[in-house]
Amino acid sequence: MIDKRIGKRIKQRREELGLTQEEFAEKLGLTTNYISTLERGASFPRCEKLILILNGLETSADAIFCDVVNHSSNYRISELSEKMQKLPPEEQKRILDMVEFMIKQANEK
Numbered sequence: 456m457i458d459k460r461i462g463k464r465i466k467q468r469r470e471e472l473g474l475t476q477e478e479f480a481e482k483l484g485l486t487t488n489y490i491s492t493l494e495r496g497a498s499f500p501r502c503e504k505l506i507l508i509l510n511g512l513e514t515s516a517d518a519i520f521c522d523v524v525n526h527s528s529n530y531r532i533s534e535l536s537e538k539m540q541k542l543p544p545e546e547q548k549r550i551l552d553m554v555e556f557m558i559k560q561a562n563e564k
Contacts, residue, residue, distance in 0.1 A: 459496030
């Protein structure tokens, strides 16, 4: 069974780029029906089309597979770091203090 989270991430990234399914399909030389099928999680692209789609989304495979591949924590750490940098300094400190506390607790187990 195809993991629907992958299709959801493809759709999310396409929308972040401000593209409709039609515009995205045209940009890649694919059909709108094919893009719709991917986004619903009803099918999965072959390697060549996956690369085309990732390039069209201007993103990495980690960004699309981060919640389905077990070893993608480096991507998530990087993504969270970028989001944190956009927060006010006091919020950054609060979050870092919480994470540091949680790491300390994890190490004590």
